[in-house]
Amino acid sequence: MDLKTAVRVYQFAERAKSELIVGSHLTTALIQFPLQEKPGGKRMLVMVLESIRSELEFAYGGTELGEFKKAIDHLNEAIALTESMELGAASERLSRGVSAVTTAAQAAWDTLKEHELI
Numbered sequence: 001m002d003l004k005t006a007v008r009v010y011q012f013a014e015r016a017k018s019e020l021i022v023g024s025h026l027t028t029a030l031i032q033f034p035l036q037e038k039p040g041g042k043r044m045l046v047m048v049l050e051s052i053r054s055e056l057e058f059a060y061g062g063t064e065l066g067e068f069k070k071a072i073d074h075l076n077e078a079i080a081l082t083e084s085m086e087l088g089a090a091s092e093r094l095s096r097g098v099s100a101v102t103t104a105a106q107a108a109w110d111t112l113k114e115h116e117l118i
Contacts, residue, residue, distance in 0.1 A: 001107060001108065001111045002111075003111065003112070003115055003117070005063060005108075006107075006108040006111035006112050007108070007112070008062060008063055009063050009065060009104055009105070009107070009108040010105055010108035010109060010112065012058075012059035012062065012063060012068070012101075012104075013059070013067075013068075013101045013102070013104040013105035013108060014105055015055065015059075016052070016055060016056055016059055016068070016071060016097075016101040017098055017101045017102060017105065019052045019055060020052060020071070020075070020094050020097045020098045020101065021098060022048075023045075023048060023049050023052055023075075023078070023094050024091050024094040024095060024098070026045050026048060027045060027078070027082060027087050027090050027091045027094060028087070028091050030042065030045055030082075030087055031087045031088070038085070042082060042083070042085065045082055046079060046082055046083060049075060049078060049079045049082060050079065052075060053072060053075050053076070053079070056068055056071050056072045056075060056097075056101075057072060060072060063104075065104055067100045067101060067103050067104035067107075068100070068101065068104060070096075070097075070100040071097040071098075071100040071101050074093045074094070074096040074097035074100065075093070075094070075097050077090075077093045078090040078091075078093035078094045078097070081093060
């Protein structure tokens with residue numbers, strides 16, 4: 001990976017990781033919502049997850065890195081599971097997305113470290 005790509009990948013991956021973790025926390029929180037609040041919470045959560053997907057698509061488009069595509073696929077599954085209110089499984093898919101972008105970040109980190117930039 002060249003340096004310019006490494007910088008972009010690292011930035012995209014760290015941001016995506018943070019967003020996916022927030023999405024996972026929100027998914028877990030929705031489990032505890034009172035029954036009457038769950039429909040509104042679900043709608044809002046799906047909107048948040050779709051926003052995260054847009055960010056991941058931008059990252060994938062800018063880098064063409066397979067790990068970002070994997071994260072998008074996991075997020076698509078999480079969105080479908082959230083819409084079905086299978087929140088435990090949705091949270092698990094989000095965790096898989098975190099793992100995918102963490103792998104991307106590590107590869108970029110290694111390149112940046114190799115060139116003594118970090």
